[in-house]
Amino acid sequence: xxxxxxxxxxxxxxxxDNPALRAAIDRDEPLVxxxxxxxxxxxxxxxxxxxxxxxxxxxxxxxxxIADLGAQLILRRGPAxxxxxxxxxxxxxxxxxxxxxxxxPERELDAHLKSSLREDGIEVASFAGSLLHEPWTVKTGSGTxxxxxxxxxxxxxxxxxxxxxxxxxxxxDGVSRPPAxxxxxxxxxxxxxxxxxxxxxxxWEPGEQAARARLRTFLxxxxxxxxxxxxxxxxxxxxxxxxxxxxxxxxxFTVWHEAVETEGAAGxxxxxxxxxxxWHTLFHFPDLATKNLRSxxxxxxxPRLRPSHLRAWERGETGIPLVDAGMRELWRTGYMHNRVRxxxxxxxxxxxxxxxxxxxxxxxxTLVDADGANNPFNWQWVAGSGADAAPYxxxxxxxxxxxxxxxxxxxxxxxxSDAPSDPIVDLGETxxxxxxxxxxxxxxxxxx
Numbered sequence: 001x002x003x004x005x006x007x008x009x010x011x012x013x014x015x016x017d018n019p020a021l022r023a024a025i026d027r028d029e030p031l032v033x034x035x036x037x038x039x040x041x042x043x044x045x046x047x048x049x050x051x052x053x054x055x056x057x058x059x060x061x062x063x064x065x066i067a068d069l070g071a072q073l074i075l076r077r078g079p080a081x082x083x084x085x086x087x088x089x090x091x092x093x094x095x096x097x098x099x100x101x102x103x104x105p106e107r108e109l110d111a112h113l114k115s116s117l118r119e120d121g122i123e124v125a126s127f128a129g130s131l132l133h134e135p136w137t138v139k140t141g142s143g144t145x146x147x148x149x150x151x152x153x154x155x156x157x158x159x160x161x162x163x164x165x166x167x168x169x170x171x172x173d174g175v176s177r178p179p180a181x182x183x184x185x186x187x188x189x190x191x192x193x194x195x196x197x198x199x200x201x202x203x204w205e206p207g208e209q210a211a212r213a214r215l216r217t218f219l220x221x222x223x224x225x226x227x228x229x230x231x232x233x234x235x236x237x238x239x240x241x242x243x244x245x246x247x248x249x250x251x252x253f254t255v256w257h258e259a260v261e262t263e264g265a266a267g268x269x270x271x272x273x274x275x276x277x278x279w280h281t282l283f284h285f286p287d288l289a290t291k292n293l294r295s296x297x298x299x300x301x302x303p304r305l306r307p308s309h310l311r312a313w314e315r316g317e318t319g320i321p322l323v324d325a326g327m328r329e330l331w332r333t334g335y336m337h338n339r340v341r342x343x344x345x346x347x348x349x350x351x352x353x354x355x356x357x358x359x360x361x362x363x364x365x366t367l368v369d370a371d372g373a374n375n376p377f378n379w380q381w382v383a384g385s386g387a388d389a390a391p392y393x394x395x396x397x398x399x400x401x402x403x404x405x406x407x408x409x410x411x412x413x414x415x416x417s418d419a420p421s422d423p424i425v426d427l428g429e430t431x432x433x434x435x436x437x438x439x440x441x442x443x444x445x446x447x448x
Contacts, residue, residue, distance in 0.1 A: 004032060011371070032174070033072070042105060050368045054334070061209070102130075129248070223265060302354075302355050322343055325412045342396055350431070397427060
């Protein structure tokens with residue numbers, strides 16, 4: 001009798017370079033591929049609206065791809081610990097495989113499930129499929145984690161080169177009687193009342209095949225101008241691979257090995273390094289989305305929130321052209337150019353004096369590439385409270401940033417031509433207020 005394997009997919013919605021899937025294939029037994037929508041387990045952060053839209057379409061693409069290969073993608077909803085255990089019992093699985101996750105609650109859930117399954121005599125193995133280097137492998141000379149990017153990346157580059165990507169399977173041996181699966185449409189991941197996703201549909205095609213096509217196009221057409229033009233939001237020089245990596249439609253190993261063969265890739269590869277740095281930081285600080293990494297910022301004197309200012313920022317109605325363009329691009333497409341992300345975040349934190357966590361929550365809900373590490377990590381970087389953070393007194397002036405990186409006004413014209421013209425705050429006065437608040441924090445830190 002056969003002993004089926006269960007492959008539990010999470011943020012690795014692909015068949016190529018998928019170590020968990022490869023391990024199941026190598027057992028030469030029938031397999032079941034499972035995805036669990038877990039919005040109930042303790043500590044698991046529910047997805048934002050844009051992420052749910054992407055997940056629906058990525059799963060639909062993966063479902064069809066797996067079917068073409070000869071198996072079925074099983075969809076279940078509920079606490080992952082219970083769901084995985086239930087499917088294991090349903091199919092009589094003798095082995096379970098998954099690729100590792102690095103958030104605190106996710107690691108705790110996975111460790112408990114792995115221990116429980118092994119106690120029942122089931123083979124369980126997890127694999128490195130989402131990061132070039134595991135967080136416990138990049139260490140300082142004293143054996144601790146890094147808090148500054150440059151030495152972190154130098155140490156990572158000194159390690160053995162990332163492994164070569166695994167080949168995609170030509171076929172899958174699915175079990176003859178697969179377990180019941182939820183209907184993807186029943187999960188209601190897509191917005192309906194109202195349907196605000198028109199811009200997302202116009203901008204993106206989720207799925208592994210589209211991801212690989214985008215990677216090839218970027219390497220062929222855009223990488224050569226990446227270092228020169230990546231800060232210009234209208235230049236179209238960015239890779240737009242961040243949602244592909246976030247959902248695991250591409251593995252970082254695939255991106256690394258295809259890019260490293262291309263001349264002039266060093267700047268782009270360092271962005272993969274920044275992604276690694278964010279995830280390694282989350283591994284060591286699981287509360288990254290809710291707690292200041294630098295604890296002295298717990299005493300920052302945030303003024304009372306003005307809801308009208310927060311709403312104006314969210315809607316792109318601040319009267320600051322570059323900020324409004326970025327926020328409107330975000331709402332329309334689920335994406336924002338990275339340079340503009342820094343500008344809009346700085347404006348919220350240091351001109352509107354609104355806690356970075358409010359901005360992080362908005363980006364979590366509206367970005368298709370928001371993940372548990374990069375989103376809070378980058379917000380804390382701008383706020384000055386995180387790892388390798390920009391000093392709090394570094395305040396992006398959106399008018400100067402526009403003159404430098406959108407000289408002809410193409411980006412602002414595209415996204416904010418009809419935005420309000422009267423600024424809701426004075427950039428100079430609010431800059432002074434932010435610096436005064438930072439000085440107050442420094443004085444209180446020295447006296448405590």
